Amino acid sequence: MSDKSDLSEVKKFDRSKLKKTNTEEKNTLPSQETIQQEKECVQRHKMGISFLHQISTLLKYLSLGLVL
Structure with missing residues (x-):
């Protein structure tokens, strides 16, 4: 195998045979409002x-009699 690619087929390619397609954006970026809502969540x-960790720790200490 050589270091140079065989471009002979690419040179023969006829772009006029391609069909025209219209692309439609399907993966839009979230709005600033959505980003802010997710950050708040x-x-x-x-x-x-x-809070749950603090309550769990407090209950553990209470059960051990370490908190008055």
């Missing part, structure tokens, strides 16, 4: 997890 989730 993630922040609320993190706060909820933190």
Whole structure:
């Protein structure tokens, strides 16, 4: 195999035989509003997890009699 590609078939290619196609954007980017809503949702989730961890730790200490 050589380092140079065989471009002979590419040179023979007739672009006029291609059909015209219309592309339609299907994967649009989210709006700034959607991004902000998702950030807020993630922040609320993190706060909820933190709160549950704190409650779990407090209950563990209470069960051990370490919290008055």
